[in-house]
Every structure is written in C-alpha cells, then in structure tokens.
Amino acid sequence: MATKPKRKPAKKKLARAKAKPVKPAKSGKAAKSARAPGTDSQRVAAILAKLDEAYPSATCELNHKNAFELLIATILSAQCTDVRVNQVTQTLFKKYPDAKAFAYATPSELEQEIRPTGFFRNKTKSVVGASKAILEKFDGEVPRAMDEILTLPGVARKTANVVLGTAYGIPSGIVVDTHVQRIANRLDLTRNEDPKKIEQDLMQVIPKDKWILFSHQIIWHGRRICQARKPKCVECNLESVCYAKDKTI
Numbered sequence: 553m554a555t556k557p558k559r560k561p562a563k564k565k566l567a568r569a570k571a572k573p574v575k576p577a578k579s580g581k582a583a584k585s586a587r588a589p590g591t592d593s594q595r596v597a598a599i600l601a602k603l604d605e606a607y608p609s610a611t612c613e614l615n616h617k618n619a620f621e622l623l624i625a626t627i628l629s630a631q632c633t634d635v636r637v638n639q640v641t642q643t644l645f646k647k648y649p650d651a652k653a654f655a656y657a658t659p660s661e662l663e664q665e666i667r668p669t670g671f672f673r674n675k676t677k678s679v680v681g682a683s684k685a686i687l688e689k690f691d692g693e694v695p696r697a698m699d700e701i702l703t704l705p706g707v708a709r710k711t712a713n714v715v716l717g718t719a720y721g722i723p724s725g726i727v728v729d730t731h732v733q734r735i736a737n738r739l740d741l742t743r744n745e746d747p748k749k750i751e752q753d754l755m756q757v758i759p760k761d762k763w764i765l766f767s768h769q770i771i772w773h774g775r776r777i778c779q780a781r782k783p784k785c786v787e788c789n790l791e792s793v794c795y796a797k798d799k800t801i
C-alpha cells in the first residue's frame with residue numbers, strides 16, 4: 553500500500569503587519585481659536601448698546617454729495633485726516649464735478665491739487681483710473697456690488713465698505729481702518745492683526761444690520777476717546793466691559 557507522501561508543513565504566514573512608525577506631531581504655534589474670548593453674545597450686545605448710547609448718529613465724516621464723491625474722498629483719505637481731505641475736496645469737487653471730469657484731468661495738475669493729502673502720485677493714479685473704469689465699465693455709476701467695486705483701481709475692502717455702506721446703505725462688511733483694528737483688539741472682539749481677518753471676526757459676532765453703524769461708531773470712538781497712545785478711559789462709557797491691557801484706569 554502506497555503511503556501518503558508527507559506534506560511539507562506550510563510556512564507560517566506573518567500574522568502581524570508591519571506597523572508604520574507614528575510621526576511625531578509637528579511642533580509649531582498653537583492655532584488661534586476661531587473666536588476671541590470676548591465675543592460671547594451678551595458681552596457683544598452690551599458693547600453695542602453702549603456704542604449706541606455714546607454715538608447714536610455716528611456717520612462718515614468725509615464730506616460728499618453722492619457715491620462718486622465719497623469714493624474719491626475715501627481714496628484721498630488713506631494716511632490722511634478727514635479734516636484735511638474735506639479741505640481739499642471743497643474746491644476739488646467744484647473743478648471736477650463727476651467721473652468724466654476726473655477721468656480726463658491732467659495728471660500733473662491733479663497731483664498738485666491733491667498733494668496736501670499725501671501720497672499724491674499714487675492717489676492721482678487711483679482717482680483717474682477709478683474714474684475711467686466707472687465711465688467705461690459701469691456707465692458712469694459707482695457699482696453697488698462688492699466684486700465690481702473691488703475692480704476699481706485704488707479700491708480695496710475698506711474703501712468698498714465705506715462707499716457701499718455709507719452712500720448706498722448696503723451692509724457689505726465692516727470697515728477696518730486703524731481705529732477699528734486697534735479697538736477691536738482692545739475690546740477682545742478679535743485676536744488678529746490682519747484687517748481682512750479682523751473684518752471676518754467682526755462679521756461673525758456683530759449682527760449684519762449693525763455693520764454700517766458699528767463701523768462708524770468705532771471710528772468715532774477711536775478719534776474721540778479710545779485713542780492709540782493715551783486712551784481716555786476715564787471718559788469712556790465702555791470702561792465697565794473693557795479689560796484692555798493698556799487701559800489708563
């Protein structure tokens with residue numbers, strides 16, 4: 553009788569897969585939390601109520617008769633006071649009453665006329681460029697849509713929000729100038745320094761129907777009370793809700 557050939561014992565399969573080495577977590581700066589701690593809704597409501605109390609009718613302090621004049625004045629207001637811009641535009645708008653007049657201005661003449669506002673060469677380019685674009689692309693009207701107004705030379709979100717909010721009553725965002733940048737941090741409504749991020753932070757916590765007024769109120773507060781170097785905390789009606797490190801009382 554034939555005997556069964558002995559089977560070779562099967563090689564034992566490796567039961568365990570090779571474990572992948574675990575990469576150590578990259579060290580780096582901890583991510584900033586999505587919202588600053590000062591943004592709880594009750595606190596924000598208290599801040600808004602106090603702003604309404606102090607500045608019920610805050611508005612843009614650049615003199616203008618229409619959206620186009622406000623656009624030009626806002627371009628000129630970069631790194632310049634509203635008072636100085638108003639002095640310049642008082643005569644400027646008489647000589648150049650509309651977009652067509654600015655579009656065909658002699659640049660060297662216009663440069664001298666807006667020189668007191670500073671950065672006059674760049675501002676002349678922006679004013680002439682924006683006026684031409686308004687004439688050629690938007691039938692002579694300042695556009696009402698954020699994506700359109702941002703195509704104008706010299707216009708970024710800050711200028712766009714000023715014009716859309718003040719001239720058209722469109723709450724397109726929140727104006728973040730140097731005052732809003734400083735005070736939003738002092739009030740702990742943001743922990744960011746970049747204006748775009750600050751605007752996003754504020755838009756998350758300030759109700760949309762308050763965006764336009766809130767922008768003006770904070771700018772007024774920055775000019776009158778919460779100044780950069782020596783905030784007048786003793787006169788500030790927000791003092792009870794403010795825990796800024798550089799408070800002066």
Ligand code: SF4
Binds near residue numbers: 777795796799
């Ligand atoms: S208390 Fe002082 S730092 Fe705080 S918002 Fe008022 S002025 Fe500004």
